[in-house]
Amino acid sequence: MNKRNYFSYILNPFELLRTKKVLQVNPTIPATRKEPEQIKIFVYDFDASGITVNELDKATDCYAFIDSPKVTWINVDGLRKADVEAICNHYGIHNLIIEDILSVGQRPKMDDMEGLLFCVLNMLYFNVNDSAVESEQISIVLGKNFVISFQEDAARDVFNPLREKLKFGASKVRNSKADFLFYSLIDHIVDNYFVVMEKFGEKIEALEEDIIRNANTRSLAKINILRKEMIVLKRSIAPVRELISGVLRSENELVDERTEKYFKDVYDHIVQANDLAENYRDMMMNLQDLYLSYVNLKTNEVMKVMAVVTCLLAPATVIGGIFGMNFDKLPYIHHQYGFYIAAGLMLVIPIWMYGVFKRRGWF
Template identity: 65%
Template structure:
């Protein structure tokens, strides 16, 4: 008990002063904990969503129905609508997820994946259902961080169900616009094309995030070249953490899309395979670009170290030159300051002026020699 009192007494003022000094923002230790706090052996507890809303798009080539429901039970009637149905559930609540998945015959193992936290992107095919789990990425311009939102996509016979964590944002607005166009391919094709479109929009948004991150890298590179200080080093460390988030989400999506391409599921039309290959090309480009960002950050860190060493060398060079220029005066003063009775020119009327002339002329000559040899 005494230990807890002492701990609280110490940490509260410390946190207050750290917020005032901006040290948490500078070093970003909280962000490091977020990145490394992933343990697959521990079942995380997901916080239940306060509100769950379901959006249903039931369509074919000639007809489109759009609905918004406050309860997921209202979506069950679209199971046998004889049209393509996209059910988008915003907000995850265990009871609602289980109800929707049981109604559409989704395996319990997939329900666990939907409700999981910090799951690695993957693709599974279980009992006639194709399941994709990956993250949508966003860039927070205020904090300069990459934010991720887990999305689960269930592809079945004539239906696609998507489960999102955040009800306030997603990347599917272009998809909704295409659904309102009767002559669009999305309205003419089957459910697998709808799944392709969703994956394509998620992957394309990766490039938007990477472009924003690339702008931060360019600004940081200029800062490192102009002024290599501790704040620049802290920004390098912060951007490298965001690249870890980026690569952790992009790299597994290659295997996800590749698994869909290699799948022989009856849910996938042969005509749609070439579209998934296009998504695979995009995710490979994103992966290569993330590797380029990583190389740039490593080179930038080396540049920071080289600039620091260069500044240190400049300081040492100035100090060495000053020491050399002071050496003649030190030697002359030391010789004539020795405690002997007989020293040449000690009692000379012009001895002081001669000594001062030597003390000034020798350093000037040394400066001329240093300059001629290009030492500074």
């Protein structure tokens, strides 16, 4: 675990910045996202016969593709309010959808509005160095012969395998309509959930082994940090099930009947991902119980040793107390071997007690 996270937990366990970031999400607060200085717009215009890839500098440059007879994928990296509004207004996207695109911490959902299908969900990444689940909000709009995707981070996404498929004329996505591209984008996001959860599961297994070998206060800090990341994971994955179900229930003509079976496959994947997240949640609870059980066992071992030592020293204490009483007449008080008799009893009785304890398996 990152040392910074650990010491932050030790010094200030109730006001971690990560806790605030994970739990404090209010969609009614205006977006505070810092707008990028530059955005990247990539336009993939394709059909079965060929594909053209254009990197555009201005939002207005993508206006020409609205009348393209081919399938057009406009991928906008970086959310700048003026550019997002310009593109959306030109393609007839409703103002409420624009607000959702520009919002921060939006719950995954889908909308069927004015003949367009819109969905917003999170792409997940796992930061191995900080053991943190990082999320990036992505919005996808499906229209007639076009798909527009809006991403927050221009440096990374999960769509490189899809871009590679677009290069091959025989690929399914090149020979299908825009709804299949829409499905493909969502499918790659959902498939990446399993990659993130696999790495998260490795962290849980490593923590479990660490607790079994040597549990300490740092183990408790690690458990609490991973529990926060579990919240991010669950909050990002669980609503996507409803999102896919909404697409399947939608009667929008943009989704062809032949494409529905692919969305059903994504639905099966997200159900499996949600079940796996629930299993990880149970494992985290079990890790906490394991830690508490280990602490209690360790405490019991210490108490048992202290109790045995106290019992072994009790005869010496009793004998020394009896012969240390201030009376004139005590047995063997003036005997020439009295001290050696008392010392022998102090030694023999604990040895006998030790043998009895050992035979009974008390330690």
